[in-house]
Amino acid sequence: MPRSRTLEPVVPQTIPPASVAVRATALRKVHGTGSTAVTALEHADLDVHRGTFTAVMGPSGSGKSTLVHCLAGLDEPTSGVVWVGGRHSPACATTSSPGCVATTSGSSSRRSTCCRCSTRAPTSSLPSTMAGRRVDRAWFDDVVTRLGIADRLSHLPSQLSGGQQQRVAIARALLSRPDVVFADEPTGNLDSRSGAQVLSMLRASTREVQQTVIMVTHDPVAAAYADRVVLLADGRVAGEPARADRRLGAAGAQPAGGLTCCGRRSPACGTRGGAPCRRRSPS
Numbered sequence: 073m074p075r076s077r078t079l080e081p082v083v084p085q086t087i088p089p090a091s092v093a094v095r096a097t098a099l100r101k102v103h104g105t106g107s108t109a110v111t112a113l114e115h116a117d118l119d120v121h122r123g124t125f126t127a128v129m130g131p132s133g134s135g136k137s138t139l140v141h142c143l144a145g146l147d148e149p150t151s152g153v154v155w156v157g158g159r160h161s162p163a164c165a166t167t168s169s170p171g172c173v174a175t176t177s178g179s180s181s182r183r184s185t186c187c188r189c190s191t192r193a194p195t196s197s198l199p200s201t202m203a204g205r206r207v208d209r210a211w212f213d214d215v216v217t218r219l220g221i222a223d224r225l226s227h228l229p230s231q232l233s234g235g236q237q238q239r240v241a242i243a244r245a246l247l248s249r250p251d252v253v254f255a256d257e258p259t260g261n262l263d264s265r266s267g268a269q270v271l272s273m274l275r276a277s278t279r280e281v282q283q284t285v286i287m288v289t290h291d292p293v294a295a296a297y298a299d300r301v302v303l304l305a306d307g308r309v310a311g312e313p314a315r316a317d318r319r320l321g322a323a324g325a326q327p328a329g330g331l332t333c334c335g336r337r338s339p340a341c342g343t344r345g346g347a348p349c350r351r352r353s354p355s
């Protein structure tokens with residue numbers, strides 16, 4: 073007599089329309105096994121349209137990083153389907169953590185690149201070719217200027233600050249004009265001015281070269297740059313705040329006038345995962 077076994081639910085595999093850059097259907101991710109298993113995603117569904125900037129927010133542990141890693145192919149879902157550019161997104165052996173920027177491009181959507189890892193390469197200078205293609209010079213100049221690293225291109229990684237390395241990683245992600253950019257707390261190591269440069273650049277890339285950007289953030293100011301905010305709770309998409317609510321949230325997070333930013337990472341600032349504190353302390 074055949075033994076019974078638990079089957080994962082069958083997920084309908086309808087190819088998304090061309091306007092959808094990334095689709096997750098019934099995504100489930102369980103980290104670990106047995107008594108240590110943690111369900112990070114539980115039936116998460118999401119469509120992200122081409123040329124849009126989406127921020128993923130939610131409480132600590134709600135599954136934001138896991139979602140983006142599964143979408144980017146940096147982690148393998150336990151069940152469910154991910155489509156990137158009309159193809160299934162396979163898992164990549166690379167793992168990443170906040171600060172990672174992963175990209176996928178149409179021609180190579182079966183491969184994700186973790187640009188945080190790329191910054192460990194022995195040279196910091198941004199390449200003149202990426203994936204065998206020469207980088208467009210005007211786009212190169214535009215990206216490095218807007219990210220404020222034009223005068224750092226000949227420096228070794230050891231000669232760059234953490235924030236500059238972070239911006240080099242972001243430049244790498246954007247230079248090859250990938251269809252989709254996945255960013256996990258991309259401004260986590262940056263001061264507010266550099267953070268604004270990065271966020272403006274990410275937003276510009278959706279407007280000017282139709283890239284799709286999906287960014288995990290705890291920071292309502294960062295989220296205010298996005299076209300859309302997706303809230304996660306307990307591994308599910310729990311809703312999307314209306315624009316007016318988001319503006320209020322961002323305004324509430326702005327430092328009060330007459331004070332100076334403490335500039336430290338602090339649990340008191342209400343963020344987690346190393347995001348810089350944006351509160352201001354009395355001067």
Ligand SMILES: Nc1ncnc2c1ncn2[C@@H]1O[C@H](COP(=O)(O)OP(=O)(O)OP(=O)(O)O)[C@@H](O)[C@H]1O
Nearest residue numbers: 103104110112131132133134135136137138344345
């Ligand atoms: N590699 C792992 N092994 C075991 N559990 C994990 C692993 N990665 C994440 N988890 C767990 O999965 C859940 C979701 O984690 P995830 O990092 O996706 O949440 P998050 O919303 O990004 O959190 P945070 O905002 O704190 O970074 C958490 O309970 C976390 O402890």
